[in-house]
Amino acid sequence: MSRILLTSLFLSMLYFSSEAQNTFNKQYYFDGIAAIGNGVHVTDSCYYISGLVVDTIADGVYDGLMFGKLDLEGNLQEYSLHLDSLSDYENWNTPLLFNDNAFTSVGFGKDSFTYLYWLRLDNNGEKIDEKKYRSPFSPDDWFIHPYGVEYSSLDKRYYIVSDVGYYLPSGVLNGEFSVLCLDSMGNKLWDETYGNSWMDTPLSLISLSDSTIVIGTSLSNYNLTFLNKIYQTQLVAIDTSGQVQWTWTSTSQIQQGANDILIEEDGDLIVASAGGFLEYVNAATRIMLWDRGLIFKLNENRETEWECEFTEPGATFENRLTKIIKAADNSGYIAAGQMRVWLNEDDASLLGWLVKVSPEGDSLWSRRLFYYEQPDSIEYEHHIHDLQATPDGGYFMSGYTLDRAAGATPPRQRAWFIKVDSEGCLIPGCGLVDTESPNEEGPALLIYPNPADQYLNIYLGDNSGQEWTFLVLDGVGRQLGRYEAPLGQTTYMVPVGNYPAGGYYLQVVDELGKRLKTYSWVKG
Template identity: 25%
Template sequence: MKKNHLGEKVLVIGIILLVVGTGTFPSTGQSTQSKEMQGTFRDSPLPVEWNRTYPRPLGNSGGNCIQVTPDGGSVIAGFAGWGAWYSFYLLKVDPQGNEQWNRTFESGYTQANWVEVTNDNGYIITGKGCKWIEEEQEWVADIWVIKTDVNGYEEWNWTRLTLYPDYGTCVKQISDGGYIINDIANSNNNYNFSLLKLDAFGTLLWEKTYENKWGFSLVITPDDGFIISGLSEQALLLMKTDENGTMEWEQEFFHDIWPDCRGNDVHVTPDGGYIVGGSTSTYSTSDLLLLKTNESGVEQWHQTYGFSGTDWGTSVALLDNGDYILGGTHLGLQGVAPDRFWLIRTNCNGNVIWSQFYLPLYDARCYCIQQTLDDSVIASGAIDVSTGATCVILKLRNQTGNQPPYAPSNPNPSDGVTDVEVNTTLSWIDSDPNPQDVLAYDVYFGMNSTPPKLVSNQSDWTFDPGTLQYSTTYYWRIVVWDDPGASTVGPLWSFTTGGEENHPPNIPSSPSPADGYLGASIDVNLIWTGDDPDPGDTVTYDVYFGLENPPDIIHHNQTAMSYNPGTLEYSTMYYWRIVAWDLFGHTAVGPVWTFTTIQAPNQPPATPAITGPAEGKPNTAYIYTITGTDPDNADVVSAYVIWGDDTITDWTEFHASGESFTLTHSWAEKGEYLVRVKIKDNHGAESNWTILDVIMPRNLERINPFLLWFFERFNHAFPSLHHLFWYKNPIFSYL
């Protein structure tokens, strides 16, 4: 089978018939059936309203498919890249062809073949992806499907790994929100195609495969089935399936006339039949083709259009009056004559009304053509194909009379938005299919769904409604007029203003302990004052607390204006801060406050120790060592000593806790003496007494221990007995 792939350039040596000056070309095809011409036809081509090219900073681009978008603009799918690396290319333009955005999706040597506008105003794209097959050590083409939002950002994509090349040629969204995709494959030189059903989220639900056929174009029929045009055993294929992909019938055309014939585009006609645009091919020439069938795929007529050489038919548009516009390319001789961007308008029987090469200054090809919202035609393709490629779009002007303006779009505030400022300004975007028309606007605005007209005949795209009410829904509409008097009523939009202006919470204040306070309890509660200037606002607090400045957060989202940090350390400086939040996310950050806790409470010293001789001789000096300790290690201690002989060592100098120091004492007379010692710390707290029994040798009767206790306990009682025993025992002299 001869494979005349779209996009290949065939070199033809021959004479190219050009009608110099007019740029128009006659039909060379013949009708198989003679039909009476219908409708009103022109004998001159539609003039160009505008054409735009979209060069890439690096590499090439082309528009394989174009679709009209609800805003009157267009979306184009194709390729962008250079060398052996190409990407899916998605381009959005406004009604005047000005680029609004473009997106690329990379997967090796890839290109997008088809794009459709989806129910959510996003886009579904299919084409050829590319995967590296490790076993084969080569790149293999695989079908790739991408769903985007209205701004062209990917929402999901679907592909699958096969060991043979396959790619998507067409995709349509069906009534359940899912998608049907035409996927052609070539496995070991056996070609086939499949219908793939994906759900709305890109999950494959079913697949039906048809052997020895390629499907290039797909449309949904009135019974929710599918009609596919393509190629079958070198014949043009037209095949009908039900909604589940089960074949109902197929027809093959022209296999006995041309060795290669294919249907590249198909549409349902108003009579329930089908119109197919495509190409015929011999071994040296090819022509553009139109084929018309009835609802069962039985041919009613066909027409071919071409010159000696190579001509491709790639796309057909069905106009509202029953005419057809066939788009294609007349291939020139490389280096001798350029390729030609060719459009042919016919009546409902395929008879030529006009034929025109457009973009005469370029080496250009036409890949896709569509009818626009203003009943004109827009086409996409590429220019400078022989030296690279640049995406091009051509818009023709409808000369049937004045067209009404496009509906206003892009409202600001956006439709349905909430929390709008009460001092907002309304704005919108609009244009007219007749560029020379001057537009004026009526503004309808109010608080119900039938807003009154506030302004007439203004030229600006903005309107200031003044200060609005809080928490109120407003409705608005724009009616646009052109100067010939045609008008378009825009959609009804709405928005809701926000509540009264929210203020941030009050800055936390009045800290307790006060900022810089000294002597705070180690069990202190942190207390502050907060609140919010907006009645009804709930305020929560984050507590920051610690030993460093700034402190770390230790508790958040509490409603109480107090916090217990637990038992703190004595004599320690702490840092703290409060951050207040309201329900609207506004904050008030308090200052960093400090306080210092009290010193630890003083404890009295322990009972001191005294060591030294317990016996001795009168009038001899003896050294005694005293050791005093204090549980508060930072404290110092002083000693008080009663020697038992009417002498006292008053408070000594202070010594460190645990430090031993010495005192010297002598007794003048023989006897038994009780030495009593106590200590105090630098805070004045005193210890218990320590007693050391010291004997200066003498023949004295030892006092009864009971009497000793008695006189110690009752120091001032019984003075006569006290005197008597003191006289005999000077040990009582200390009492």
């Protein structure tokens, strides 16, 4: 490169007040082969985390439970692994409860049979107690997979909802859900199974009151037909003995289910879901494509008061809002999940996703997160499994990233922990960036932090549909990395931890290959 055009960034784009909310993007694999983040617990001094780590023991590879602690900057302080060569510990999509001065994790494993486990841990991750429970269809069970757990401080009981299933005489898989009730010591009090010949998949669980538990499910006939498929959201309320009190089923037949439920003080329910459409495959087959996020509100009479759809620019599918919480300042609701977007004719990536809806059901903002592990690759998946508000008004999320590209640096799958500010921004001020068509210098963007340590975060505000490329250059203009940026209103996280300390440049290139604006940044 013969010439570099240097452009000064406004001071507010590079440096922020010490009073600004802390943000971070961290990935850990805990010395394993692969790792994911699941349930979290936020305090005013640290973040407790849980997840799943795949590692080797003796001559085999096993799934183990991870429990750890991050400081408020996202740095890993300590962690412990619970690995067993005789069985697995898998806690996919389950929360981390803190009750009675200890933590509770639930999940599933397998030895000679599939089982559900209940595990109590102290603040250092040391095991206090553990119990295992068979599927209600044992010993002929096909699977049991817990999706939610609630603890009632009034009657000192745990309620755990699980996906269970078996094959009908016709050979068709029948998915039902079970609720297991335990006392405070993990002793089984009762379990009940619910469902019919359709697939009743449990997705969430909340306490509606001291005497009512609500299970959110997806109700579908996809196990019975390839053509006229129906997908509905279903809520099932039970009392503390497991008896059904009421059910509610969506009138829409293209709804993903109750991925998460939030209850308001007045009894109203806020549900995170998704909408979609049936796509033609051939004369005998249709598939469901989830092309929009969906949040809706039910009043205390279970009447729909409002619905809010999030439709994103570009062709999207496999969208899913997995968690929903109340905004830290009571200004609405925050939901997190992921969406799959076609980036070109051949490649699609699953992006991290964070949205906000007002108390009246209006869409306020939508943020997308795209992590890069290596240059010239866009074959990534970003999953968000848990979301909690933080004391400073921001939000903490956990999940994982997966690099599917050939030649990816192991481990390909890493636990992912993200802290954003009250506006859902990893880069403070992202909501103020111009989203209009770019000028001759290129699109509006922010880079942060500067100086950077492990990651250089880049927020691209352009919403014109153009595709951009970021070039990372050293101090004399030599190209060190090339990163495609096909989506606007997205934060791109570029790893720079292996670069020596010093001055670097980030240059924007348009889809015709023209080099535009150049930004200076420092590796600390």
